[in-house]
Amino acid sequence: MKPFHLLTTLPLLSLSFLLFSCSNGSEEYDATGSFEATEIIVSSQANGRILALNVNEGEQLQKEQIVGRIDSTQLYLQKMSLLSNAKGVRAQQPDISKQTSAIQDQIKTLKREKARVERLIAANAAN
Template sequence: MDNAKILVLAGLLMASCTHEEQPYDASGTFEAVETIISAEANGIIRALDIEEGQSLKAGQTVGYIDSTQLYLKKRQLEAQIDAVLSKKPDIAVQVAALQEQLAQAIHEQKRIANMVEADAATPKQLDDANARVAVIRKQITAQRSTLGTTAASLSLETAPLAMQIAQVEDQLAKCRIVNPVDGAVLVKYAEANESTATGKPLYKVADLSSITLRAYVTGPQFAQLQLNQQVTVLVDGADGNYREYPGTISWISDKAEFTPKTIQTKDERENLVYATKIRVQNDGLLKIGMYGEVRFN
């Protein structure tokens, strides 16, 4: 084979390599929903048992903030309620004397009634006995009403104190540091024995069991995509080959934007692109910030 033919074949080979299509349609980086957990109380962090990379469950208690003063305030409010309620009258005891007088008056009423039947007493005496029974009964009713009003008034006085106790109990609950979502600790911002305040970040957590690839597509590609479409996500493997993951398009932007400088699309001549999110089940090898490619099958 002469030199001319060799040169032609070499040129064709180089041309074919130059026009070889990329194995992916778009690329981007992986991200996850990150949640910053902040303190809900003021004070010294007495315990914060977490480490970066540690997996946490939703509802798991990971520490607590000093609550001594709140506990003492609750005890003080409870003592105030006890002091107010100690003034509450015992209605049964208060009317016991009148009940005894009523019993005696009724007994006397019956005795005089029997004597009237035997002509041993006058009707006037029976009328007086009946009137005494009626008066004592009215006294008992009035006494019960007065004592009931006093008791109700004292109970109402304790209502604001009970509300204050409920507020303190809520503050005490917020002194416990409870992890709200399943996920792994990404960053730890505070340590035990440090002072904290309401709203101050303690740590950042993210659920990495499912991770999202944010990729950008061109206008022609955008028209071919739809929500819940199945795609293939490609990630560089340790052996130099791609690792493939099944993915699902979970979000497609309805607004075009200029191509981010760190992102390359299949057609670099396109200035405007559309952001998409592809949800991928993580096998533990996918990390936030890692680059990935997507093939629209």
């Protein structure tokens, strides 16, 4: 058995490694460059806890496509409160027809009184 000589085998290993690992550079690339993602912020029209979200990262979506569901309990309660307030405001509105009817009666009475006073003045019966 021959002794192992590091000085003779190391250069041979290095040379063979260089010969077989290097290429001639004839590969052609289809494309080179870097890809950048376009980030879009998607916001909800209402506040609330997300109950369902059916969308994956990178998925293309259509305009107005529904991809999730949020808890709208607070929004519903707020709507009911506003409807109740509107009903209360309508109940407090004065009845204009009753007011105008009363004023029309006053106008008729004042016109009769004016005509009576004018007749008294014409007859020299008033002071």
